[in-house]
Amino acid sequence: MQRWTGRVAVVTGASGGIGAAITQQLVKDGLKVVGLARRVDKVKEQSTALRSEKGKLYGVKCDVTKEEDVKEAFKWVKSNLGGVDILINNAG
Numbered sequence: 001m002q003r004w005t006g007r008v009a010v011v012t013g014a015s016g017g018i019g020a021a022i023t024q025q026l027v028k029d030g031l032k033v034v035g036l037a038r039r040v041d042k043v044k045e046q047s048t049a050l051r052s053e054k055g056k057l058y059g060v061k062c063d064v065t066k067e068e069d070v071k072e073a074f075k076w077v078k079s080n081l082g083g084v085d086i087l088i089n090n091a092g
Contacts, residue, residue, distance in 0.1 A: 005030035005054070008081045010074075012064050013091030015042035022088055023057060030054035034077050034084075036062035036091070064091045 009026050013019035014035030023043070026033045027050045035043035035057055043059030050057050058080075062073040077084055 001029040007085040008032045009086035010034045010036060010077060010084050011088045011090060012036045015039040019090040020046060024050060027053045027055035027057050032056050032081055034058045034060055036060050036073050038063045
C-alpha cells in the first residue's frame, strides 16, 4: 500500500459497514479518502476519530442514485484534491 500513500481514493457508502471499514484502513495507510454518503455526518465523525492517522478523510454528501449528486461530488474532488486515483463503489 505504500505506493498509494498520498493518493486520492473515493469510497461510496462510506458511512457504515464495509464502506466505513475500507475508508478507515485507507486513511491509516496514508491516503486522502473522500467518503461519499447520504449520512455524511457519520463520515465526518469518522474523520474526527482518524485525525491522528497518516491520511485524511473528507466527507462529501452524495446519494449515488442521484446523478446530480454524483456529478457535484466528483466536481468537489477535482477542484479540492486534483482528481481520483482509486474508486471503490460500495454503496447499495
